[in-house]
Amino acid sequence: MKSNEQERMKLVVDPDKCTGCNSCMLICSFVHDKKFNYERSRIRVWRDDARGIFIPVVCEQCEDAPCIQVCPTGALYRDEAGRVVRNATRCIGCNECMNVCPFGAISFGPDQQWMKCDACASVGGDPYCAQYCTAGALTWVPERLIARQKAGGAAARKAAAATGGGGR
């Protein structure tokens, strides 16, 4: 990477760290729509109380993005920072992107608005969910360091398990 090039960043989800506080959903809804409503959140935390599992689901900005491929009008495209974004004037609201997304990360909100995580590009700044994720389940990481961070976390858990610790 050239030093003067903008570094590509990615929102990384570590469900093992998620505590299910839903702060990400509350903040996401508010920074984008100025209202609080989980249905306005671009990130969704799926809860399984009986197993103590909480899984944040959000656009992964896929490299080979099915939503871009399936879009009949070319409204969806990848921007310079690597995010999958939409040209609203081209969009015909056909729902194909929503149907094809394997994560359910695209939806139509309460005002019938097309919604998908844009890593807070539209509201300026780094993703608010990651900034306010107390537990560190959501982080905003340079792409080149993602594997390093993940491997480090996995190794730490193994080490803890080997010494008898570790809740999960």
Place this chain on the structure above:
Amino acid sequence: MMDGMTGRWLWVDLSAGRVEDKPLEPWLIKGYLGGRGINARMLWDLTEPGIDPLGPENPLIFGTGSLGGTCAPNSGRMTVTCKSPATNLYLKTNVGSHLVPDLKYAGFDGITVLGKSDHPVYLWIDDGRVEIRDAGRLWGLDTRETDRLLKEEIGDDQIKTLMIGPAGENLVKFASVMVSIYRAAGRGGAGAVMGSKNLKAIAVRGTGDVTIAQPERFMEVALSARRAIREDEYCWTRSFKFGTAQGLLGANESGSLPHNNFQDGYTEDAYKISGEYVSERFAHPEACSSCVLHCGRFARVSSGRYAGTFTAGPEYETLASLGSKCGITDTEAILKGNELCDILGMDTISAGSMVSFAMECNQRGLLTPEQIEGLDLSWGSADAMLDLIRKMARREGEFASLLAEGSRIASQTIGQGSEQFAIQAKGLEQSMVDVRGTMSYALAFALNPRGPDHLTTECLAEIGYTPEVRQLAIDVAGTEEGVDSLSPNGKPEMVAWHEDLYALTDCVGICVFTDTWSYTRINFNNMAEMFSTATGIEVSEDEARRVGERVMTLERLFNLREGLSRRELDVLPPRMFEASPTLANGERTLTPEKLDGMLEAYYALRGWDESSGVPTEEKLKALELGGLRGDDSA
């Protein structure tokens, strides 16, 4: 529709089988700011003194905080209010979880349940559509099964639920209302009140908006409060890592971890019930809505005799109550006990207290083997603890059924001096704080309108655990003795300040642990600002504190209206006046005279009559409670 709050309240009359959506009156919002305050005023207005807590005339009120469903830090709290079947007095019991945002998104700030259904029912709130549904097939089931079947019946596993277990159905005096399968509105028997109404559960799904009057300003205040808590290393790190049991070992070292029913305050092997041990071996953090602290735990036992057990928690209170207070340090058995209390729907504090009370009765030879059906009630018997929990919830056998009445009635029935070591006052079992070592706590526990525990105020500042907190305590107390925990001086000031702060916090629906774990980060000022910018109703810092005092005073009035005097209301369990061998070198630290002195100074500070403890008419007028005065013959 208003901003911040929904301005709507759901009224459910189970006798008539009718639901009604009504606006909240503006004076109620402005005067009480939500949650605990609005609930308290509703309870006052809806009831006459002397009503039967388990009769249809006792309303059961669920109130979200005014900041619930927003990103205000730790704003996932709800207050449940009714007359308590344990104390026959005022009860508020506060609970976290994730139900609050859904209820507000469904369009309601709260729910008042009146009357009694003639058959088991549950309430299904799907946005504005509300139905009273048959709960025949849920009745008798534990809370976990109920939660599962509700989700199955409604066909959505992400709905939010609250429910009672068998303990609530069987009118156990310390039955809890479980909110999700994790959290309990545990104290004072609200679950029995719900059971008396034949109301098994409430399920909620909300998909509407909560709007904000001044979005930019609100965002700024709320996010900066979140950052302040997160950056408070002392508070955040310990709470996140070890949960509420973070201080258990410290309490043990200082000789104030309840042991063998408060006979002393030191447990050998306390490490096995510490937050450190539990968090490292069994648990990971779990959080209520919008939480920054994450003190909640989700614990699982994967091997051994109790393999397969899982439970939210254990909290400090549970580890001490089912653990050290019963002489038990078998962590896995305590986790099992915690699970049983949650699925059967019982308060872990009172349940453990009943077990340790029974164990001390046994120690003193007050029980016959026939009476206890051969149960081994020696200290440390985990089997007895688990067995009694199961039996109390289902009222199996005469002895367990007596214990299910709570320690006041149980000790009066057993007699033989057992009243002296029933660790209860006003009918509520004391939480796991040995107030003999901390005079603020002693005063606060005596004054708490629902009975002796730490959730009307917790004066942690007294311990002065950081230089900043120490200074705060000295400033609030107005004397250096504010941080001398055995001195009575400065304690009335400390208690009044903390009570007002806690009351305001419960009104806006923030978690009170933020108040005292991260002192000054959440305060009268930023709570007032968050309320004002969210709702557009301007409330100053001073006014916000006055609301706190108004709520405390109204709760006092409720109890006075029941005809009780200060001698019946401002009391502690008898054992608190005995010396503890592990505190103050075995010297007596608290006497009735010392407590009286603090109480009288507190009454004066509050503008109450110094000898009777009744708020003066002048004070009531100043708090805009004029004309509400209860029994002033006291």
